[in-house]
Amino acid sequence: MSFFDEVSRIDVDKFRDLVDSRTDADVERALSKDGPKGVEDFAALISENARRHYLDVMARMSEQITRRRFGHCVNMYLPLYLTNLCSNKCAYCGFSVLNKFPRVVLTMEEIKEECEAIAKMGYQNILLVSGENERRGGMDYFRKVLPLVKQYAAYLQMEVQPLSEEDYAELKTLGLDAVSVYQETYHPGRYKEVHLGGRKADMRWRMETPDRLGRAGIDKVGVGALLGLYDWRVDLCCVALHLLYMREHYWRTQMSVSFPRLRPAAGGFQPTLPLSDAKMVQVICAFRIFDNELDLAISTRESAEFRDLIIPLGITAVSAGSSTEPGGYAHKGKYLEQWTVNDSRSVDEVVGALERGGFDAVFHNASTTYFKEAGAV
Numbered sequence: 001m002s003f004f005d006e007v008s009r010i011d012v013d014k015f016r017d018l019v020d021s022r023t024d025a026d027v028e029r030a031l032s033k034d035g036p037k038g039v040e041d042f043a044a045l046i047s048e049n050a051r052r053h054y055l056d057v058m059a060r061m062s063e064q065i066t067r068r069r070f071g072h073c074v075n076m077y078l079p080l081y082l083t084n085l086c087s088n089k090c091a092y093c094g095f096s097v098l099n100k101f102p103r104v105v106l107t108m109e110e111i112k113e114e115c116e117a118i119a120k121m122g123y124q125n126i127l128l129v130s131g132e133n134e135r136r137g138g139m140d141y142f143r144k145v146l147p148l149v150k151q152y153a154a155y156l157q158m159e160v161q162p163l164s165e166e167d168y169a170e171l172k173t174l175g176l177d178a179v180s181v182y183q184e185t186y187h188p189g190r191y192k193e194v195h196l197g198g199r200k201a202d203m204r205w206r207m208e209t210p211d212r213l214g215r216a217g218i219d220k221v222g223v224g225a226l227l228g229l230y231d232w233r234v235d236l237c238c239v240a241l242h243l244l245y246m247r248e249h250y251w252r253t254q255m256s257v258s259f260p261r262l263r264p265a266a267g268g269f270q271p272t273l274p275l276s277d278a279k280m281v282q283v284i285c286a287f288r289i290f291d292n293e294l295d296l297a298i299s300t301r302e303s304a305e306f307r308d309l310i311i312p313l314g315i316t317a318v319s320a321g322s323s324t325e326p327g328g329y330a331h332k333g334k335y336l337e338q339w340t341v342n343d344s345r346s347v348d349e350v351v352g353a354l355e356r357g358g359f360d361a362v363f364h365n366a367s368t369t370y371f372k373e374a375g376a377v
């Protein structure tokens with residue numbers, strides 16, 4: 001039985017009541033538990049009572065767990081947008097097929113230029129991102145792209161359309177280390193409302209992707225929800241449930257969570273049900289306390305001030321100097337960006353802020369030895 005089958009048997013809206021009914025005693029129980037925590041504990045940690053009475057305690061605990069588990073290292077990664085071509089109709093995204101603008105699929109020559117520009121920025125951890133278009137941006141394309149990008153990437157991640165188990169297994173042989181596939185929202189009704197057409201409208205296919213990744217033996221799998229699409233209490237409890245499921249079924253797979261808050265995009269979609277900064281702090285600390293091993297990432301969707309505040313409390317991976325436009329590192333401003341970057345500081349500025357906070361910005365993966373601070377990249 002897949003995670004989709006499991007979650008389809010429950011009314012996910014009940015998570016809202018679960019969160020709202022958590023008492024101070026529930027929060028204290030969750031905070032004092034040494035062993036594995038359940039969804040009830042997670043619900044307590046993201047509850048209003050936890051925010052009002054325990055946010056300082058949670059922040060301190062989250063910071064201590066993170067230092068104990070990950071030291072003072074923050075992994076630096078950079079997204080490389082391969083294409084803005086997409087066959088899907090997501091109401092909240094500038095790349096939706098419904099938006100009319102020039103489309104591009106980067107050629108191998110253009111990707112090489114991007115990789116060289118990225119290498120000059122010091123990055124060896126590259127996240128390939130694309131719209132979802134099987135015909136021009138499917139496996140035939142990835143079979144050419146991965147060997148090229150792998151020449152520049154010690155750690156190679158993808159955030160592209162969901163693929164089959166066989167495809168993931170093949171991409172692993174080409175150097176793929178990690179895949180993120182965000183469910184956007186776990187609420188079936190809302191999912192249907194905002195995914196108006198294309199393969200992504202098939203909720204089962206998307207939600208079963210982490211299962212396929214686990215079976216294909218991909219080392220790290222990223223899950224998450226697009227915060228602002230639906231009630232964050234519901235979606236985040238589903239993310240916690242998804243993590244528990246993955247731990248039970250694919251215990252060898254390392255898991256990561258991101259916290260994308262919906263940003264304004266081409267097409268005029270405005271975020272609804274926003275999550276305040278204070279709640280975001282609480283949510284990130286809640287995930288760290290819920291699962292000490294999680295890789296927690298924060299992108300340039302968030303402001304510089306917020307990122308500087310939250311990184312010490314639990315974050316293990318950040319991007320900096322990002323472009324969300326295909327070809328945007330070598331030739332800025334040529335094509336439409338997917339969403340507007342909020343933290344527009346340069347890589348050096350972000351690294352400087354990290355170093356002032358006592359952190360090492362790590363531009364390599366565990367199997368390489370290059371640190372930017374050592375001048376090796």
Ligand code: SF4
Pocket residue numbers: 086087088089090093094095096097130131132200
């Ligand atoms: S969110 Fe992804 S799948 Fe949806 S339109 Fe944008 S690029 Fe395409």
